[in-house]
């Protein structure tokens with residue numbers, strides 16, 4: 196099999212659309228796709244630790260759990276043609292700062308919601 200096992204991050208910062216605030220989302224359960232194998236195409240249910248409401252993400256939209264916390268995560272520069280993951284830290288050249296991806300807007304075009312320390316919450320196009 197080509198698809199490998201996937202363990203998503205237990206929790207990450209998220210822009211909760213119910214709270215309309217940045218909160219912490221915690222992994223609730225994995226909903227495996229075909230068969231019983233949890234891989235990148237599985238769906239993961241998270242709940243907001245503030246309002247306890249649940250939401251689902253595909254493994255293709257979230258960061259994998261870091262196996263080694265000392266491991267330095269390489270920051271990518273933001274470009275509209277790339278695909279980004281929730282929990283990922285990206286660098287924005289125009290804003291001249293790094294932000295954390297805290298959500299997704301699955302419209303067309305698809306957008307990521309990024310929290311920047313100075314520029315605030317921004318919606319940026321991805322997968323263009």
Ligand SMILES: [Zn+2]
Pocket residue numbers: 211212213214215218243244245246247248
């Ligand atoms: Zn919430």
